[in-house]
Amino acid sequence: MSLDLTGLEIVMAGDDPNAARYAKDIYPVRQKGNLLLCTLLLGNVAVNSLMSIFSAEIFDGTVGFILSTFLIVIFGEIIPQAFCSRYALRIGSTTIPLVKIIRVLLFVIAWPLAKGLDLMLGRELATTYSNAEMIELLNVHVKENKIDQEEANAMAGALTYKTMCVKDVMTAMEQTYMLAIDEKLSFETIGKIFKTGYSRIPIFEISRDNIVGILFVKDLIFLDPEDNVPVRSFIQIFGRNVHLVWPDDTLGEVLTELKKGNSHLAIVRDVNNEDESKDPVYEVKGIITLEDIVECIIGDEIVDETDAFVDNDQRIKVERGDTFEWARLRLLDTKIVDEMLSASEISAVTAHLKTNHTKSFQLLTDMQLRRLVSSTPVTTFSTATQDLNKELPNELLYEKGTPSDTFTLVLSGRITILVGSENFKTDLSSWSVLGASALQTKDWIPDYSAFVSDGPCRCIRIGRDSFIESSDALENDVSIALSAIDSVEEDVTSFGESAPSVASSTDEHVPNNRKTVLKLLFHGDDDKVDLISNGDAPIVQFTDPPETNNNEQATEDAG
Structure with a gap:
């Protein structure tokens, strides 16, 4: 009888086949609950009475009373109840044939009683739970490791979200x-809209309390940024309506409206009548989105690919391992400029200079060149203007016959050079x-104008002074490395004087250690290692290049 019909139906639909x-x-058998109840009680009373009669006939009254009570309590109540509380389904299924036999034997007495109960009490009520009881039941399942906490939070959220108010969930x-x-x-x-990571942007007129439309970021695909289209015209063309809700509306009501497809964002508006001397006015309190309601249901924050914050209320930023670099968009449009190169641009520029312009930067290691590139600011030039009566534009990067000490690497845009007497x-x-x-x-003099x-x-423009400073830094790094090696050699030598056998074997490895350190410093350039370790040449030496034909020089410099 402890297994009601609702519980049996749940078990029958469960995932345990047994x-x-x-x-x-x-x-x-359980469907006829009152008939089963009357049958079991009649059988139980009959067995207890029969046991009492037999005990009284065999023993005297007191002994029979004590004995029958002991047997009934132990074998009729405690032991059956203990087993049935743990194996109710299995025991109930096993004893079904016996119960059917007893029901037939007692049918004449049990059926009238059961029929009377049916008429007086009606049908048997199913076991149900309130929302609070369901949440507590979920907590019990979590403690018993039947479900995990995330599943319990989602179920609890689904039970409670309908009664929550908009003001408790909205973004201020x-x-x-x-x-x-x-x-x-x-x-x-x-670009600012892109960086926010939002898909819908409210549009206001005059005051932020006057929301007149919603801009869908996906609609911007139809725009050319160079057209500078007014937001007013854009809103009028697409006509995205504003959905308004009140702070005291429930999430269940708002979700019903948002699911209809009119909008996934609603403006939360309230009436401000705090100042009795003025007329009440509408005031925007915030916004609520479909995602806010879904987050409330599942009991956790949803972070998509473009979200900047995990929680807008707490302003907790999203930590991403592979964040999008805004600098990458320079490959698509040259209007996007920053004062310094990004990390990816520094790597690309360093590799380009080291690979394609080795002669100019052969005195610098990869580390020194990277440091020079990363410390060089980005310079942005507008298109040069030219007067009608002048042969050359006003803004020149290089002027023929005018000394210059600047190296230029073009990242984007186009530069024109005029070479020779015929330009x-x-x-x-x-x-x-x-x-x-x-x-x-x-005092290098270009033979062209640019x-x-x-x-x-x-x-990026690298001056000769900056280049020399980077070279001097390289010389200092090498000097420090050589001093460290010399110090190690002295220690080994002094140790070898007291232990000749050790010194003789160690001396053979000293030059190799010296070359190993230099090789690490110069990233495996064996020519430089041999040059410095043997002391045959200075570390950094600048010489004037031999004179070349003007056209050949222009071609090389403008490579």
């Missing part, structure tokens, strides 16, 4: 990113270099 089979055997007005309707959708504005024109674009000889030749013909032109 328990489901036991419940299926018990269910037909102060933490909401909005755009004014008079702004232009320029590249800068679209032969050549255009240079990304990854081209100018003034390569200026790094090693003092200017930006298609800007903005983004480039």
Whole structure:
């Protein structure tokens, strides 16, 4: 009788095949609950009475009373109850044939009683639980390791979200990113929208309490940033309506509206009547999204690919191992500029200079070159202007016959050079270099003029002084390394004087250790290692290159 119909139905639909089979055997008998109740009670009373009569006939009254009570309590109550509390389904399924026999024997008496109970009490009520009881039941299942905490949170959220108010879940007005309707959708504005990571942006007019539309970020795919389309025109074209809710609305009501597909974002608006001397006015309290409600249901924060914060209320930033570098967009548009190179750009520039311009940077190691590139700011030039009566533009990067000490690497844009007496024109674009000889030749004079013909032109410019400082830093690094090696050699020598056998074997390895350190410093360049370790030449030496034909020099410098 402890197994009600609802419990049996749950077990029959469960994932335990044995328990489901036991419940299926018990269910037909359990359906007639009052008949089963009357049968079991009549049988129980009959057995207890019979035992008392036999005990009284065999023993005297007191002994029979004590004996019958002991037997009934131990074998009729305690032991059956203890086993049935643990193996109720299995015992119930096994005893079904016996119960059917007893029901037939007692049917004449049990059926009228059961029928009377049916008429007086009606059908048997199923066991049900309130939301609070269900949550407590979930906690019990978590403690028994039947379900994990995440599953319990999701179930509990599904039970409670309908009664929660919008004001408890919404994103406050102060933490909401909005755009004014008079702004232009320029590249800068679209870049700011991109960095926020939001898919829907509220648009306000005059005041942030006057929301007039919603901008869908996916609609921006139709725009050309160079057109500077006004936000007002954009909103009028797409006509995204604003869905309004009140702070005291329940999440169940709001979810019903958001599921209809009109919008996944709603503006939370309330009436401000705190100042009795003024008329009540509408005031925007914040926003609520479909994602906010889903997070409330599952009991956890949802962080998508573009979210900047895990929790907008707490302003907890998303920690990503592979964050998107804004600098990568420079490959798509030259308008995106920063003052310094990004980490990926530093690696690319260093590899390019070391591979394709080895002669200019052969005196620097990879580490020194990377340090020089990372410390060099990015310079951005606009397209050069030219007066009608002048042969050359006003803004020149290099001027023929004018000394220069600057090396230039073009990252984006286009530079035009004019070579020779006839001003032969050549255009240079990304990854081209100018003034390569200026790094090693003092007062280097270009035989060409160069200017930006298609800007903005983004480039890095390395001065000869910065290059020499990097070379001096290299010399200091080598000197420190050689001093450390000499110190080790002295220690080994002094030790060898007291232990000749050890010294003789160690001396053979000293030069090798010296070369090993230098090889690590120069990243495996054996020529430099031999040159320095043998003391045959200075570490850094600048010489003027031999004179070359002007056209050959221009071709090399503008490579």
